[in-house]
Amino acid sequence: MDASTLDTRDIMLRTGVALVPAFAAATYWFGPGVLVNLAVTLGAGVALEAGWVWARFRTFDAVKDASTPVTCALIAIAVPPSLHPGILVFAAAMAVILAKQIYGGIGKNVFNPAMVGYAAALVAFPAHFADWDMLTGATALDALRFREGATVAEVWGQPAFGLVGAHGFEVVNAAALAGGLYLCAVRIANWRMPVAVLASLGACAALGYDNGSSASLGSPMFHWFSGGTMLAAFFIATDPVTSPSSVRAQWIFGIAIGALIYCIRSFGAYPDGIAFAVLLANLAAPALDKAMLRP
Amino acid sequence: MGAAVKRLHLPSVLRYPLLTRMGRCEPRVVSGARVRSGDVLAAGNARTVGLLHAATSGVIELTPAEVLLHPDGLEDALPPLAAEDLAKRVCDAGIVGLGGAGYPTWLKLQQAKRAAVTTLIVNAVECEPDVSADRSLLRGHEDEILAGMRALAAYLEASRTILAPGEGMDVDIADTEVARVTGTYPSGSERTLVRRLLGMELQDRNPTDVGVVVFNVATVFAVHRAWHHGERLVERVVTVQDENCWLRIGHPVRELALPEGEVTVGGPVTGWLARQGESIAKTTRAVTVKTPVESRPCIRCGWCADSCPEGLLPQELFRHINAGHWTGMDALRLDDCVECGACDLACPSRLPLLATFRYGKSERRELERRARDAAVARDRFTARSARLERLRSAERKEREARMASRREWTHRL
Numbered sequence: 001m002d003a004s005t006l007d008t009r010d011i012m013l014r015t016g017v018a019l020v021p022a023f024a025a026a027t028y029w030f031g032p033g034v035l036v037n038l039a040v041t042l043g044a045g046v047a048l049e050a051g052w053v054w055a056r057f058r059t060f061d062a063v064k065d066a067s068t069p070v071t072c073a074l075i076a077i078a079v080p081p082s083l084h085p086g087i088l089v090f091a092a093a094m095a096v097i098l099a100k101q102i103y104g105g106i107g108k109n110v111f112n113p114a115m116v117g118y119a120a121a122l123v124a125f126p127a128h129f130a131d132w133d134m135l136t137g138a139t140a141l142d143a144l145r146f147r148e149g150a151t152v153a154e155v156w157g158q159p160a161f162g163l164v165g166a167h168g169f170e171v172v173n174a175a176a177l178a179g180g181l182y183l184c185a186v187r188i189a190n191w192r193m194p195v196a197v198l199a200s201l202g203a204c205a206a207l208g209y210d211n212g213s214s215a216s217l218g219s220p221m222f223h224w225f226s227g228g229t230m231l232a233a234f235f236i237a238t239d240p241v242t243s244p245s246s247v248r249a250q251w252i253f254g255i256a257i258g259a260l261i262y263c264i265r266s267f268g269a270y271p272d273g274i275a276f277a278v279l280l281a282n283l284a285a286p287a288l289d290k291a292m293l294r295p
Numbered sequence: 296m297g298a299a300v301k302r303l304h305l306p307s308v309l310r311y312p313l314l315t316r317m318g319r320c321e322p323r324v325v326s327g328a329r330v331r332s333g334d335v336l337a338a339g340n341a342r343t344v345g346l347l348h349a350a351t352s353g354v355i356e357l358t359p360a361e362v363l364l365h366p367d368g369l370e371d372a373l374p375p376l377a378a379e380d381l382a383k384r385v386c387d388a389g390i391v392g393l394g395g396a397g398y399p400t401w402l403k404l405q406q407a408k409r410a411a412v413t414t415l416i417v418n419a420v421e422c423e424p425d426v427s428a429d430r431s432l433l434r435g436h437e438d439e440i441l442a443g444m445r446a447l448a449a450y451l452e453a454s455r456t457i458l459a460p461g462e463g464m465d466v467d468i469a470d471t472e473v474a475r476v477t478g479t480y481p482s483g484s485e486r487t488l489v490r491r492l493l494g495m496e497l498q499d500r501n502p503t504d505v506g507v508v509v510f511n512v513a514t515v516f517a518v519h520r521a522w523h524h525g526e527r528l529v530e531r532v533v534t535v536q537d538e539n540c541w542l543r544i545g546h547p548v549r550e551l552a553l554p555e556g557e558v559t560v561g562g563p564v565t566g567w568l569a570r571q572g573e574s575i576a577k578t579t580r581a582v583t584v585k586t587p588v589e590s591r592p593c594i595r596c597g598w599c600a601d602s603c604p605e606g607l608l609p610q611e612l613f614r615h616i617n618a619g620h621w622t623g624m625d626a627l628r629l630d631d632c633v634e635c636g637a638c639d640l641a642c643p644s645r646l647p648l649l650a651t652f653r654y655g656k657s658e659r660r661e662l663e664r665r666a667r668d669a670a671v672a673r674d675r676f677t678a679r680s681a682r683l684e685r686l687r688s689a690e691r692k693e694r695e696a697r698m699a700s701r702r703e704w705t706h707r708l
Contacts, residue, residue: 008643011596061589105592106594108592190597245608294626295605
C-alpha cells in the first residue's frame with residue numbers, strides 16, 4: 001500500500017507534536033506543574049487502557065494507535081497545574097474507559113474522551129479547580145463576570161489580565177493557535193471547525209461588547225485568547241470521531257460550540273464552558289449527520 | 296522503473312482459462328494437438344471475448360476449465376494476418392482494450408466509425424499508482440505507437456489526435472498533439488480523461504456519443520503490430536512488482552519470480568488476489584506482491600470521501616455493508632462506485648474499503664436476484680392456485696349439473 005498516506009498513528013503523533021508549543025507556553029507561565037499533570041495523566045491513561053484491552057481482547061493492538069496519549073495530554077493542559085494526582089487518574093479513567101472503551105474503542109465513541117474526563121473531574125471535584133485562583137489571583141473570565149459595575153478598562157488593571165486576553169492564557173492560546181494552524185496545513189485537522197468556532201464565539205462576543213462599559217462582557221479578542229479557546233477550536237472540535245462528517249453539519253457544529261462557550265462563560269456557573277459546549281455539540285453530531293450527510 | 300522492458304524465459308506451461316472476466320470461450324483445439332504460435336486456441340462471443348491465440352508453438356492439453364499449452368521451444372509461427380480492413384484485422388488479431396476493461400477493440404472501432412468520431416485520444420495515463428506498463432511502452436516504442444495512432448486516425452477519419460501521457464513522462468513527437476495529464480489518482484479513466492482534456496461531462500453517455508474515442512496506449516501498440524506486421528495479440532507489457540516485462544498471455548503467475556506475500560493481479564489497488572493457477576490475461580496490467588497491513592477502526596476522518604472521484608461516502612458505505620444494512624443503501628449510491636480504490640489509498644485506518652464495496656455489490660445483486668426469484672415463485676404459485684380453483688369450481692359445477700340431471704331422471708321414474 002502507498003506508504004505516503006498517513007495512518008491513524010501518524011495522525012495522533014502529529015497531533016501530539018502540534019501540542020508541544022502550547023505545553024511549552026503553559027509550562028513557562030504556570031510552572032512545571034503542567035508537566036507533572038502530563039506525566040500523571042499519560043501514565044494513568046495508557047496503563048488503564050492497556051489493562052482494559054488486555055482483559056477484553058488479550059492483545060494490546062487497540063493501544064498502539066497512540067490516541068490515548070493525545071487524549072491524556074489534552075486533559076493535562078486543560079486542568080489546573082499540579083492538580084491532585086488522584087483527580088488526574090480519575091479524569092484519565094473517565095476519558096479512556098468510560099468515554100472510549102465502553103463504547104467499543106476508538107472510532108465508536110460519541111463524546112470527546114478528553115472533554116468527558118475534564119468535565120467529570122470538574123463536576124466531581126469543583127474545589128480543586130478553584131486552585132486557578134490561587135495561582136493568578138482570579139481568572140480573568142471570573143473577574144470579568146463578577147466585577148460589580150466596573151468597566152472593562154477598570155478591571156483590566158488586575159493581574160489576571162494580560163495584553164489582549166487572560167494573563168498567561170493569551171500566550172498559551174497563541175501557541176495552541178500555532179500548533180492548530182500546523183494541523184490544518186497538513187490537513188489532519190479540518191479547517192471548517194476552528195473557523196466556525198472562532199467566528200461564532202467572536203460574533204457572540206461582538207454582540208455583547210459595547211467598547212467596555214460596565215455592562216460589557218469582554219471583546220472578541222479577549223474571548224479568543226482566554227481560557228482554552230484555541231485548544232477547543234483546533235484540537236477538540238476537530239476530533240473526527242465526535243464531530244459530523246457533512247460539511248454543512250460541520251459548520252453548524254462549530255457555530256454551536258462557539259455560541260455555547262460564550263453563553264456558559266458569560267451566564268453559566270463554570271469559569272470556562274468549553275467542555276460542556278463540546279459535549280453538547282457532540283451529542284448533536286450524529287443527528288446532524290443523519291439529517292445532512294448525503295453523497 | 297523506467298528501465299528497458301525485460302523479456303522473460305518461456306514458462307514451462309501457458310494456461311488459458313476458458314472462463315475469463317469478459318465471458319466464456321469454447322476451445323477450438325483438442326488434447327494432444329500440436330499448435331503453432333498464432334493458432335486459435337479458443338473463441339468466445341465476438342462481442343465480448345473474441346479470439347484467443349497460442350503465444351508459442353507446442354502441444355495442447357485440454358482440461359474442463361482451461362487450455363494448457365506445453366511449449367516445444369521451436370517457436371513455429373503462422374503466416375501473418377492478411378485482412379484488408381482494419382477492424383477485421385484487429386478482430387482476427389484478438390485485440391481487446393488493454394487498459395483493463397477488455398472491451399473488444401474491433402467493436403469499439405466499428406462503433407466509433409459509425410458515430411463518425413472526430414477526436415482520437417490515446418490514453419497513456421497510468422490507471423493506477425505503482426503501475427508503469429503504459430509508461431515504459433511509450434518510452435521505448437514511440438515510433439510504433441505513432442504508427443498505430445496514424446493507422447487508427449486514418450481508419451476513423453479523425454481530424455484530431457491527442458496523445459495523453461501521465462505525470463513525469465516527457466514525450467516529444469513531431470506533428471502530434473500531446474496533452475500531459477497530471478494530478479492525483481484517479482485520473483487515468485476514460486471518462487476522467489475526456490473531462491480533463493476536452494472539458495466534456497459524459498454523465499451517462501459514451502465517449503463516442505460526443506465524437507470522441509479513447510484507446511489505451513498498449514492497445515494502440517497492438518493495433519500497430521497487427522496492421523503493419525500482421526501479428527496477433529499474444530503478449531503484453533506487465534508491471535511485475537516494480538519492473539516491466541513482456542509477458543506472453545497465459546504466463547502462469549506462479550512462474551514469475553516474486554517475493555513472499557499476497558500476490559495481487561491487476562494492479563496494487565484495484566486488483567484481486569491471485570487464484571491457484573492464475574495466469575496473465577490480456578487485461579492484466581500488473582502483478583504485485585502486497586505485504587498485508589493491519590486495519591484499525593474507522594475514525595471518521597472523511598479522507599476517503601475527499602478522495603472519491605464520484606463524491607461518495609465510503610465510510611458510510613463501509614459501515615452499512617458491514618452491518619448488513621441493505622435497506623436505505625440506495626441513498627449512498629453504492630452502484631456508482633467505480634472501484635478505483637482511491638479510498639483505500641487515503642484511509643489512515645487501512646480499511647479494506649474497495650474489497651468491502653465489491654462484496655457489497657455482489658451481495659446486493661444476490662439479494663435482488665433472490666427477491667426477483669421469490670416474486671416469480673409467488674406469481675407462479677398464485678397463478679397455479681387460481682387455475683386449480685378454476686378447475687375445481689368447473690368440476691363442481693359439472694358435478695352439480697350431473698347430480699341435477701340424475702335427480703331429474705329418478706324423479707321421472
